[in-house]
Amino acid sequence: MPELPEVETIKRGLCQFIVKKKLIRTTILCAKSFIGEPVTGAVKDIRRFGKALIIDLDNQKSLMIHLRMTGQLIYDGEERYAAGHPSENFTAELPNKQTRVILEFDDGVLYFNDQRKFGFIKVLPTSEVEKDAFIKKLAPEPWTISVDELYEKLQRHKNSAIKPTILDQTIICGLGNIYADEALFASKIHPERKCGTITREETELLIENAKDVMEKSIASGGSTMATYVKADGTKGDYLDFFAQVFHKEGQPCPRCGTKIIKIKVAGRGTHICPHCQKKEGEK
DNA sequence: CTAGGATCCTGTCAGC
DNA sequence: TGCTGACAGGATCCTA
Numbered sequence: 001m002p003e004l005p006e007v008e009t010i011k012r013g014l015c016q017f018i019v020k021k022k023l024i025r026t027t028i029l030c031a032k033s034f035i036g037e038p039v040t041g042a043v044k045d046i047r048r049f050g051k052a053l054i055i056d057l058d059n060q061k062s063l064m065i066h067l068r069m070t071g072q073l074i075y076d077g078e079e080r081y082a083a084g085h086p087s088e089n090f091t092a093e094l095p096n097k098q099t100r101v102i103l104e105f106d107d108g109v110l111y112f113n114d115q116r117k118f119g120f121i122k123v124l125p126t127s128e129v130e131k132d133a134f135i136k137k138l139a140p141e142p143w144t145i146s147v148d149e150l151y152e153k154l155q156r157h158k159n160s161a162i163k164p165t166i167l168d169q170t171i172i173c174g175l176g177n178i179y180a181d182e183a184l185f186a187s188k189i190h191p192e193r194k195c196g197t198i199t200r201e202e203t204e205l206l207i208e209n210a211k212d213v214m215e216k217s218i219a220s221g222g223s224t225m226a227t228y229v230k231a232d233g234t235k236g237d238y239l240d241f242f243a244q245v246f247h248k249e250g251q252p253c254p255r256c257g258t259k260i261i262k263i264k265v266a267g268r269g270t271h272i273c274p275h276c277q278k279k280e281g282e283k
Numbered sequence: 284c285t286a287g288g289a290t291c292c293t294g295t296c297a298g299c
Numbered sequence: 300t301g302c303t304g305a306c307a308g309g310a311t312c313c314t315a
Contacts, residue, residue, distance in 0.1 A: 002309090002314095003308055004308090004309070005310080031290095032292090051309080051310095066309085066310090067309090068291095068305070068309045068310070069292090069300085069308070069309050070292090070293080070307080070308090070309095071309095072296095075285065080312095086308095093309090097293095098293085098294095114292095114293095115291050115292080116289065116291080116292045116293050116294085116307085117291080117293075118292070118309065118310080119309085120284070130299095130308095134310085136290075156284090157286085159285075159286070160285075160286065160287090162300095164287090167309085167310095168310095169309090169310080176308050176309070177307090177308050178308045179308085180308095189286085192306095213296055239308090246308080247308095264309075266286095266287080266288090267287090267289095267307075269307075269308095285315105286314100286315085287313105287314090287315090288310105288312105288314085288315105289306085289312085289314100290310105290311085290313095291310095291311090291312100291313075292307105293307100293308095293311105293313080294307090295305105295306090296301085296304105296305090296306090297303100297304095297305085297306105298302105298303090298304090298305105298306105299301105299302085
């Protein structure tokens with residue numbers, strides 16, 4: 001369930017394979033997954049806005065791709081390049097039951113797989129990309145947001161818990177469930193803390209740690225998710241390479257040794273060290 | 284305006 | 300074995 005680092009990884013990979021290649025045919029296996037009329041044309045550029053990927057063609061049209069929870073892009077050319085929601089589809093025969101859209105290039109095939117059908121590919125004029133409702137309201141990413149901007153937004157949402165607030169892409173862009181947990185752990189902030197109690201210093205720390213965890217993931221993704229998947233398909237949890245708390249419940253906190261626990265915050269599974277991350281009122 | 288919950292959809296897993 | 304409910308790396312829509 002791709003967050004910013006996964007989409008960045010996909011972008012970097014696809015840049016190597018499909019830039020300058022011509023999209024010649026689109027096959028839609030699930031109507032819900034493709035919005036607009038199929039187009040053809042050579043790939044001019046690939047861009048990323050938060051978790052959205054944009055493929056610009058040379059004819060003023062663009063494909064906007066959002067993987068949401070379970071989307072994957074798998075390029076099958078001379079070799080296979082896969083990224084997105086990790087699953088056996090990376091090595092499976094394609095197309096398969098979860099394949100929603102097939103984009104054929106003159107040099108290979110790009111499969112859009114999506115178990116839950118939340119993701120989509122949308123055709124729009126290149127000039128309209130930045131006017132798209134979703135793109136337009138995205139907040140700056142951790143690398144560009146100012147402490148002032150985030151701090152003010154947190155104060156505006158002073159009665160909301162911090163975790164769901166930083167998952168809101170209009171507050172700060174790029175974090176998803178994994179990196180929210182990781183950034184909060186690194187910052188020693190309990191996910192249920194009210195935004196109004198977050199200090200300016202903590203806001204700054206949170207931004208720094210958000211950058212840090214995502215940079216580490218991009219580096220790790222580059223060597224795991226982004227690798228060419230071989231026919232024999234080795235499987236592994238790439239979170240092991242960088243995650244401190246996510247999916248680590250029951251394991252010792254790397255900082256203090258207390259067991260990591262899993263709780264639910266605003267409906268999402270949330271992983272914390274109960275010793276390092278205290279709520280207001282706790283010692 | 285904010286805050287919280289339901290919802291889209293398919294698949295898997297734990298517990299009876 | 301078969302059923303049932305909970306849950307899932309996202310975002311939107313609806314209600315109060």
